[in-house]
Amino acid sequence: MRKFIFTIILILSYSFSFSQIKPNERLVYAASYNMSGLMTQLAEVTMETEMMKTSKNTFLHLSIQAATFSKWDSFFKIRDLYESYVNPITLQASLYKRSIKEGGYSKTEKYIFKSDRKTIISTSKTNSKPETKKTFTVGTSTQDIVSVIYKLRTIDFQNYKNGQTKSFVIVFDETEFPVLVKFMGIETVSTGNLGTKNCYKISISAKTNALKGKDKNLIWLTADTKKIPALIKFSIPVGTGQLTLSNATGI
Amino acid sequence: MRKLFLFLAIIFTCLSIVFASLPLGTLALIPIGIALVFGFLTLKKSDLKQQKVVKVILLFAILSLVFVVGKEIFTKDEVEVDKQFDTKKTESKKEAKKDLEDLDGL
Numbered sequence: 001m002r003k004f005i006f007t008i009i010l011i012l013s014y015s016f017s018f019s020q021i022k023p024n025e026r027l028v029y030a031a032s033y034n035m036s037g038l039m040t041q042l043a044e045v046t047m048e049t050e051m052m053k054t055s056k057n058t059f060l061h062l063s064i065q066a067a068t069f070s071k072w073d074s075f076f077k078i079r080d081l082y083e084s085y086v087n088p089i090t091l092q093a094s095l096y097k098r099s100i101k102e103g104g105y106s107k108t109e110k111y112i113f114k115s116d117r118k119t120i121i122s123t124s125k126t127n128s129k130p131e132t133k134k135t136f137t138v139g140t141s142t143q144d145i146v147s148v149i150y151k152l153r154t155i156d157f158q159n160y161k162n163g164q165t166k167s168f169v170i171v172f173d174e175t176e177f178p179v180l181v182k183f184m185g186i187e188t189v190s191t192g193n194l195g196t197k198n199c200y201k202i203s204i205s206a207k208t209n210a211l212k213g214k215d216k217n218l219i220w221l222t223a224d225t226k227k228i229p230a231l232i233k234f235s236i237p238v239g240t241g242q243l244t245l246s247n248a249t250g251i
Numbered sequence: 252m253r254k255l256f257l258f259l260a261i262i263f264t265c266l267s268i269v270f271a272s273l274p275l276g277t278l279a280l281i282p283i284g285i286a287l288v289f290g291f292l293t294l295k296k297s298d299l300k301q302q303k304v305v306k307v308i309l310l311f312a313i314l315s316l317v318f319v320v321g322k323e324i325f326t327k328d329e330v331e332v333d334k335q336f337d338t339k340k341t342e343s344k345k346e347a348k349k350d351l352e353d354l355d356g357l
Contacts, residue, residue: 094351
């Protein structure tokens with residue numbers, strides 16, 4: 001299930017581009033999983049943005065939360081929260097937080113990005129292991145998985161040709177790995193309360209065991225300046241699933 | 252052959268009832284479909300006296316089908332209001348603000 005959530009977040013992380021990120025944006029998705037050939041709705045995934053002011057700075061708080069529908073809670077309850085506090089203009093993260101609770105497993109993780117952009121102070125804790133602190137170095141362009149979602153709004157897919165790619169580096173579970181985004185054309189997709197829209201079809205691949213198959217992890221972004229992820233299909237070692245946009249507000 | 256079909260129909264009808272009572276959504280349609288197939292096959296191979304039991308099995312499979320389809324149509328998928336999770340989110344924001352204030356001071 002952790003791979004399932006990670007995959008969703010990873011795919012979402014390639015979902016925005018070429019658009020200003022506004023605070024108070026709320027996107028709600030229904031997450032379905034393929035059970036013996038039948039798509040079964042499992043959870044709700046919500047992505048939100050809001051401003052946060054400190055005494056000296058203003059940050060944009062980006063959050064992604066996943067919660068199972070109540071009928072599943074007694075069997076396998078998921079309450080995941082991924083957060084990133086970024087510079088509202090550059091979208092560079094200063095703080096990344098992850099708190100997951102999936103069935104009997106729980107984990108909290110925090111990355112503090114030092115000003116040199118190369119050093120991360122990480123604090124991690126699971127229900128079976130005590131809190132550990134670690135300092136590690138990453139590339140200057142490496143980002144956490146949440147902030148990269150919004151950072152990617154700077155990609156102008158309008159000028160992309162079919163098959164054109166762009167690569168990124170993400171840090172997750174204290175490990176850096178490259179991710180490749182491939183433009184695959186434009187298709188019409190239903191986008192919840194926004195109606196039916198032309199969308200950019202994007203394929204995501206990463207050097208990680210979490211994703212499976214070639215061009216089987218796909219995301220459709222509205223082909224406008226907002227680049228809202230309308231539909232996400234994923235393929236992981238334990239099966240396939242999708243996220244469909246059900247409601248978008250504050251965009 | 253009739254006995255085998257009857258056995259399978261009973262097994263899959265039992266599974267249908269179990270699946271239908273669990274929150275497995277449309278996944279329950281699989282055992283229901285199989286139960287119906289074996290139920291009708293058994294019915295075809297049964298004489299009038301033997302048909303009563305098979306009809307009862309089919310009735311349970313059909314009731315499971317109606318229950319599952321009804322649940323899918325009328326039950327709205329909702330996330331329960333989780334005060335613990337809401338508190339966690341609020342606390343996380345407070346902690347983050349403190350961490351960011353500390354970063355400002357560096």
